[in-house]
Amino acid sequence: MAEEKPAVAFILGGPGSGKGTQCQRLVNEYGLVHLSAGDLLREERASGSKDAELIESIIREGKIVPSEITVKLLKNAMEKNGWAKSKFLIDGFPRSQDNLDGWNTMMGNLVNFKFVLFLDCSEDIMTQRIMKRAESSGRSDDNIESLKKRFRTYIESTKPIIDFYAKQNKVVTVNAERSIEEVFEKIRPHFTDF
Ligand SMILES: Nc1ncnc2c1ncn2[C@@H]1O[C@H](COP(=O)(O)OP(=O)(O)OP(=O)(O)O)[C@@H](O)[C@H]1O
Ligand SMILES: Nc1ccn([C@H]2C[C@H](O)[C@@H](COP(=O)(O)O)O2)c(=O)n1
Ligand SMILES: [Mg+2]
Secondary structure: OOOOOOEEEEEEEOOOOOHHHHHHHHHHHHOOEEEEHHHHHHHHHHOOOOOHHHHHHHHHOOOOOOHHHHHHHHHHHHHHOOOOOOEEEEEOOOOOHHHHHHHHHHOOOOOEEEEEEEEEOOHHHHHHHHHHHHHHHOOOOOOHHHHHHHHHHHHHHHHHHHHHHHHOOOEEEEEOOOOHHHHHHHHHHHHOOO
């Protein structure tokens, strides 16, 4: 019998829109598996692998790591979590056409892609949140110079991916400017049958 395909939702939005925060809420509520592409890249950087320096320079510059690296990390993490048994929230991916092409080539036929959750938030609010987070996060890209570059990358490379999925009616857009609880209440119904 053919193996069941894991359900996948992509969670997208600008830096500080609340992707990680809302994924954690969904994990607590529905037992989904949260995989943050950024977290996996930071772990890979910390492991000192051959890609570590490249990942660090790209993260600091607010650019996007090549899909060969990121898709492999995501696939490994999905396998570790139990391939077909799990339902995955993939946070911060695909962030570019290269990410999307790499995913389609390596994973397209292996998963049951459901939809993109887009957390829509103004740059002003995202800046306030990231600068607050910077006080304790220790992230090398939580500073105003890197943040400006991340916003540029978001507009130039990630927004077109969200638009691409929107044209196929595959995007659930949620206003992410409200409190954590209010945002979660808007998101929750979309995951009851996920
Ligand atoms: N709705 C909200 N209202 C107020 N603060 C929020 C809200 N959502 C998240 N935050 C706070 O904003 C900061 C950024 O949130 P989070 O890390 O979830 O964003 P993100 O989209 O994952 O960002 P990044 O892309 O940089 O990883 C955190 O400190 C978080 O506690
Ligand atoms: N698909 C991805 C996701 C993340 N990165 C890099 C570049 C981002 O600025 C950084 C942090 O990601 P976040 O934790 O903010 O989601 O990680 C990437 O290159 N490709
Ligand atoms: Mg995050």
